[in-house]
Amino acid sequence: MSMKYRRSRRLRAGRRHGMPAVPCLAIMGLSLAGVFAVTAGNTSEPDGTPTHGVRLTPNTTTSTRSPEPSRSVPPLPRRGASSPRPPGIQRHGAGTFTAASGSSEVVGHGRPLRYVVQAEAGSGLTAASVATEVERILADQRGWTTSGVAFQRVAQPPYDFRIRAATPDTADAECAAYGLDTHGELNCNVARTVVVNIKRWILLSPQYKGRPADYHALIINHEVGHFLGRDHQGCPGPGMRAPVMMQQIKGLHGCVANPWPYDGEGTLVTGPPASP
Numbered sequence: 298m299s300m301k302y303r304r305s306r307r308l309r310a311g312r313r314h315g316m317p318a319v320p321c322l323a324i325m326g327l328s329l330a331g332v333f334a335v336t337a338g339n340t341s342e343p344d345g346t347p348t349h350g351v352r353l354t355p356n357t358t359t360s361t362r363s364p365e366p367s368r369s370v371p372p373l374p375r376r377g378a379s380s381p382r383p384p385g386i387q388r389h390g391a392g393t394f395t396a397a398s399g400s401s402e403v404v405g406h407g408r409p410l411r412y413v414v415q416a417e418a419g420s421g422l423t424a425a426s427v428a429t430e431v432e433r434i435l436a437d438q439r440g441w442t443t444s445g446v447a448f449q450r451v452a453q454p455p456y457d458f459r460i461r462a463a464t465p466d467t468a469d470a471e472c473a474a475y476g477l478d479t480h481g482e483l484n485c486n487v488a489r490t491v492v493v494n495i496k497r498w499i500l501l502s503p504q505y506k507g508r509p510a511d512y513h514a515l516i517i518n519h520e521v522g523h524f525l526g527r528d529h530q531g532c533p534g535p536g537m538r539a540p541v542m543m544q545q546i547k548g549l550h551g552c553v554a555n556p557w558p559y560d561g562e563g564t565l566v567t568g569p570p571a572s573p
């Protein structure tokens with residue numbers, strides 16, 4: 298038998314018994330290793346910041362974890378340490394305001410207090426959307442109309458007071474002009490103007506998480522209450538309703554969150570006097 302014939306028989310035998318499978322397994326091993334490597338590189342979540350459920354305090358911090366982004370997906374932008382503003386909230390506005398058009402029916406009894414609703418240009422809110430909420434709140438039977446006042450929204454002067462939805466910087470400036478420090482977080486009532494900070498309006502507060510309609514009612518009823526001459530009150534006792542003139546945004550102190558001046562029976566919800 299020639300050497301050439303013996304080599305041919307060995308090659309044929311090798312094919313029958315699976316000898317060429319060795320390089321195939323090696324290739325499969327490399328492929329699986331590549332799959333696991335890609336999977337491991339994409340298990341980390343992006344270092345983003347949720348638009349809901351953010352704690353609104355000056356001490357809010359963000360994660361410093363910085364996972365390596367996938368090569369096929371661009372990394373999400375990260376919020377710098379010098380910019381605590383949650384995404385979706387405009388910190389600066391144009392400083393100019395637009396009033397909601399038209400007018401509402403008179404709610405309550407007696408001579409109505411006329412008011413306008415305005416939204417700052419560049420705030421992301423429209424005057425019409427804010428006006429719809431304000432009208433709903435001031436017309437509620439649990440609101441200030443039960444105290445004997447009436448309201449009507451108008452689009453232009455003359456008016457008795459105005460409600461302004463402003464960016465945090467503009468709200469701070471308007472409140473600071475009258476000696477109030479709102480820290481980019483709070484609302485105020487100054488010079489016949491209710492200043493609504495859009496950050497709170499949009500993100501609410503921990504006490505009213507997931508309840509925007511109630512939190513909007515708290516803001517409007519509290520600040521309009523100041524316009525009507527009402528002072529701050531404290532919690533009347535554990536488990537009792539918080540007065541609307543209580544600074545609920547700073548803590549409930551055992552009370553139950555409540556956005557209305559009166560209960561469903563027409564009884565004023567009150568508490569002990571509190572410091573400003």
